[in-house]
Amino acid sequence: MIKNSLISWVLLTVSYYSIAEETWRGLVVEQENRCSPYNKKAQYPYPQSVEDEIVASMGGVVYGPYTGSYFESDTDTDIEHIVAASEGHDSGLCAASDEMRVQFATDLLNLTLAAPVVNRCNVGGKCGYDAGEWMPEKNQCWFSNRVLQIKTKYRLSVDRNEAEVLERTLSACSSFEMIFYPHSELGNSDQEDDKQRSPLEMYDDNNNGRISCSEAKKHKITPVLSQHPAYQFMRDSDGDGIVCEN
Structure with a gap:
């Protein structure tokens, strides 16, 4: 009886630590899984008018927090999902309802602005990568905390590399507020040259x-x-x- 109890205790202990090792800050740690087909336009629609809401949330300035850049107009920027729609889909939303997907796509918590060269699939661009594969040049603490908030809100998973990169970043942060860097004296064309x-x-x-x-x-x-x-x-x-x- 004692032997059986000891075995049961060991099994329960191993099971507990196994489960603990599979979570990070409350998120399940597992590989991404596309459990259903993905179509961004059909499954994750958002109105162009949400861009005005993003600008309003940043105090009325057209600002790209990833590079600390200011723009004359939001016509110079893309609507940027901090956790990309494809990343969200492969981290759990592939099994979610249509309503949940639309909520994710239009949630201001998950929206910001970025120059097209940063947002799209260019060299060094974000291009749907997760936080383990891509980090912004600036506002890394704000970005990492937002990823954690969004994934927690929508009960999304993280893969192991993403969890490790986020943990290293978050543990070194003293603040998670978005930093509005001083206006650069460079024009937009000079900023593009600066990236090269x-x-x-x-x-x-x-x-x-x-x-x-x-x-x-x-x-x-x-x-x-x-x-x-x-x-x-x-x-x-x-x-x-x-x-x-x-």
Whole structure:
């Protein structure tokens, strides 16, 4: 009897820790799964007028938080889903009702603005990637927290890499508010040229071939994750994929 009780206790303990290892901050950790066909326009529609609501939610400025860029008009930006429709679909909404999918597509919690070059499938563009595959240049803390909020609200899953990247980012954050960076004196065309410059040209102020934390902080790109182009020129002493956490 004691032996059987001990075995049962061990099995229950193993089962508990197995379940615990499969969740992160209340979200199920599992691989993405397209359990039903995906059609963004048909399943995740939203009116163009929602763009006005996004602008209003940011105090009336046309602002792209991913790059800290301001625009003359929302005709220069795309409506951007922070958790992409395809990512949401493959993380649980493939089994959701039509009403739930529309709610997800029109929820201001999940909406922001981004320049087309950032939002679409260009080199370095977001292109439906999850947070483990793509992080914005700026406002990483706000972005990561929004992903967590959205996935929690709609009971979506995360894959293991996404959970690890989000945890590293969130644990290094002191605030999750959207940062409105100072207006750049560059015009839009100059901003596009800026995206083509190498990280050393942009952030290596003393031209020594490396980017220090002080330089990264000066340019407001900290914490720097492994996905950021500056990371390859920085020293990650503990090898955790993130530098300049503090």
